[in-house]
Amino acid sequence: MKKILGTTLLLLGMTTVFGQAKEDSIQFSKIATEILNKGKSYTELKDLTKNIGHRLSGSDAYEKAVKWAEQKLRDAGADKVWLQEVMIPVWVRGKESLQIKTTAGKWKSLKMLSLGNSEGTGGKDVSGEIVMVKSMEEYDKLPAEQVKDKIVFFNYPFSQSFIETFRGYGDASKYRVTAASLAAKKGGKFAIIRSLSSALDDVPHTGAMRYEDNITKVPGVAIGNTTADELEALIKAGKITAKLNSNCGMKGEKLSHSVIGEITGKKDKSVIVVGGHLDSWDVGEGAHDDGTGIVQSIEVLRTFKKLGIQNNHTIRVVCFANEENGLKGGIQYGKSTKENNEKHLFAIESDAGGFAPRGISLEMDDAKRSQIKGWANLFIPYGVYNFEGTYSGADISPLHSMGVPTAELVPDSQRYFDIHHTDEDTFEKVNRRELLLGAVAMTQIIYMIDKNW
């Protein structure tokens, strides 16, 4: 296309605001101009993803990321930077392989990933015939004797019909979380799930699973969509045997840290939190999940300093430990605020990918919600129009349960579950301007909260 007029009128049309709102819209514009031209999120994300890479709780890479975040917060101009002790669970993947034997008698390796927190086979081969079900309902009807000593393949597809892919994820995630326990209950040897993936490719997606109490801890593994389709076809044609050999498992606990930095409030010491989680799964580079949330949160602090915005309240960046397989960082942070008796005004997390922002989800009482919705016209010129969500970030859920109003950045969700918890979650999948615009929206909402609450 060569049309060159573009959407000037659109922006103008949307920014006719007056008085107080006028002053705020000027500040919004300054924030956007600063970040879009001089923001460091993108180069910092490249550094984190390429020089440290994925950083599972308990790994050496995670400890490197702790030092990295500490330094970046100092560079951004934090008045105070510290580490908060957190005991984190250590899960290790080790070697893993999944093979199938067709009726033709040949063994074939399948692309796979053990699910996070899964036990392995202790390096031994564990094999059995595959029983495939398409849904929980179908599995519930299956008599235990038909599952005993078998491998259960939960072949439930990620729904393409939802507009917001988080709904498809929410719909399918129970399979990832419970498949292994369900298989164990009927005497199955291990569980295979179709990955929670919106892409029609062969990339396996890991992610957290949980064992029910007092249950045999059989392994849970994931395969990609095309492998799942092929396996389905084979099973329909005849008996298929699967063989798993894996070394993954929990290796106790370890002392680690969340990383915290703040600029002190000029009027009082009540706290506004902005954060993401510093840990990632042990695949890819943890770029969209959640390197982007970390660099955007640091960008917020840097921007307040760069523009010399006088913050009434303390603005605190929290890089949470262990979101992916324990939430221990978020839980510990919640505890510490109680112990230290710190008043928290508001907390927002960015943990849904570094894509172009579309809204801010608000988990708070109606009065505060409608006050924030009243600011919508200021945000619309920045593509942020959706304030209808009523959830917020996992790491700040302990704060919310203590009565703190919480929120989450809502980026466009279309690409997130193509790469979520996979080897494909790399720096190259992040667009510079989309990432920076997320940091703009977070800085803008915190500017408004700091000024008005």
Place this chain on the structure above:
Amino acid sequence: MKKILGTTLLLLGMTTVFGQAKEDSIQFSKIATEILNKGKSYTELKDLTKNIGHRLSGSDAYEKAVKWAEQKLRDAGADKVWLQEVMIPVWVRGKESLQIKTTAGKWKSLKMLSLGNSEGTGGKDVSGEIVMVKSMEEYDKLPAEQVKDKIVFFNYPFSQSFIETFRGYGDASKYRVTAASLAAKKGGKFAIIRSLSSALDDVPHTGAMRYEDNITKVPGVAIGNTTADELEALIKAGKITAKLNSNCGMKGEKLSHSVIGEITGKKDKSVIVVGGHLDSWDVGEGAHDDGTGIVQSIEVLRTFKKLGIQNNHTIRVVCFANEENGLKGGIQYGKSTKENNEKHLFAIESDAGGFAPRGISLEMDDAKRSQIKGWANLFIPYGVYNFEGTYSGADISPLHSMGVPTAELVPDSQRYFDIHHTDEDTFEKVNRRELLLGAVAMTQIIYMIDKNW
């Protein structure tokens, strides 16, 4: 992130509509479910980009694309498919090279692309000292004797400050369009421009330039951002000579075609047009510009047939010829409607990339505009909230000037000018769900227009 609740409430919260609107929201949902699950846009785009590739007007590839589009329209279930004759200009790139000689005396090749419609050097070396300007204003002040026999480097950066990247494109595009003529006016030998690129990389962007009447046709070429930065530094350090050798130029005209397919109106024969342009520049694969608009438009027709929606008016897909370097397809289509006395109710184009849709831009009288804005609540659950734009597609501008209400799909603009008119505009840069959601929005708006106009 592992949070699994997602935005169910968001969607529900936004779709509480009643009566007529309820019936429409059910139809909107059917359209989305059909396209997101069974849409063919993505596989058809892969076929077009990988098996035909880029397809400049006048090339053999373009003629292949004509046959391809004809077949795809038949496959989609068009009642009638035909070719419309269009005389198109033929521009050929041929070999091209740009070198610079530093004060050290070494020649160095620069990554470059001649601008579309530019004349070349006829295979001869044309060289001279580079004069750099940062803006039009600076160039206007420059005396002709300081430009005579020199090479003019228009080093104007693409602004990062606009939220909608089309504004940055609109702001910088005059340099691409006029640089060669401006250089010629003061006796310059050729013009170099910094590419119209939102990405901070070294990819050169081509695109249309125009010669003023009765002017010496000196060449115009583009270099990428990092090459432009390096060249700027060298020029500041001393005299730099540039040498261009290129074979590009206009090669007359050629008879070619736009491709048209329609489903006949059940109530009357008045026409609703949906389209994109079939041609592309001679780099990359013409994926986002504008293969996506073509496959989305065909998807609209297919979806009406698949869902058995009884269209009152004729719904016509137009795959326009020669948008990039002549607009001859759009002009010819406008003429033909006048000759055939065809009443056109509405026309919409998709030519801003296959990214997640955010709105529909409306170029029409206030009454019609506010009627469409009145439908906004139906579109918001699909991420389509912005009806403030007042422009529409270039190919349908001749229809607009005849009084037809026109519109354009407004996708998210953040990634478009990273790859626009470059070797990077490939299939891999298109996300399946984002592409399909654009087709959903186009089908939904045409459903509403067909039903209510």
